[in-house]
Amino acid sequence: MMRAWILPMLFVLFGSAVATASALKGEPGTAVALLLVFVLLAGVNSPLIFPRSVGALEAERRSAVDGRPVVFWRPGCTYCLRLRIRLGGDARRLHWVDIWRDPAGAAVVRAANDGNETVPTVVVAGRPYVNPGHEWVREQLSRSA
Incomplete structure (x- = not known):
């Protein structure tokens, strides 16, 4: 079961890191957009869509x-x-x-x-x-x- 969630979790973790870096640069809009994209990718690659x-x-x-x-x-x-x-x-x-x-x-x-x-x-x-x-x-x- 855990193996099915590795890729979605990586998307969320990487997206969080990228969004945090963008927010620290003073670009909160970009940070939110990036985080949403990575969460969407996580959802699409999760077992939930099937x-x-x-x-x-x-x-x-x-x-x-x-x-x-x-x-x-x-x-x-x-x-x-x-x-x-x-x-x-x-x-x-x-x-x-x-x-x-x-x-x-x-x-x-x-x-x-x-x-x-x-x-x-x-x-x-x-x-x-x-x-x-x-x-x-x-x-x-x-x-x-």
């Missing part, structure tokens, strides 16, 4: 029932973030598995990617797809409905 993750076994069970894809992701992954943002509200309909929190999920991803933890890996009907486009994922989601 729907609640479930375990790989639970996601696979749910997917077998409703046919919706399973997305294996990890915090700090720019490709995962891009997929999440481009899916918009549809992302909440998918089953998300954080591979840093779930060893079984990490094992699924490694098995699909020759031992590498390449994410996002999307599993549809038991078949993995590595870093698919958001339109393709949305299409798979609409097929399951």
Whole structure:
């Protein structure tokens, strides 16, 4: 769990240092703007922007029932973030598995990617797809409905 928060915490700490330096120079407006940018970057790279993750076994069970894809992701992954943002509200309909929190999920991803933890890996009907486009994922989601 802690590993998922390292990058956001670094953004906040670095942003605080930069904002403090700017404030000490007598530029409070710049300091506030910089701090807001770094807090925004921390939020975007935190697990908070993603729907609640479930375990790989639970996601696979749910997917077998409703046919919706399973997305294996990890915090700090720019490709995962891009997929999440481009899916918009549809992302909440998918089953998300954080591979840093779930060893079984990490094992699924490694098995699909020759031992590498390449994410996002999307599993549809038991078949993995590595870093698919958001339109393709949305299409798979609409097929399951």
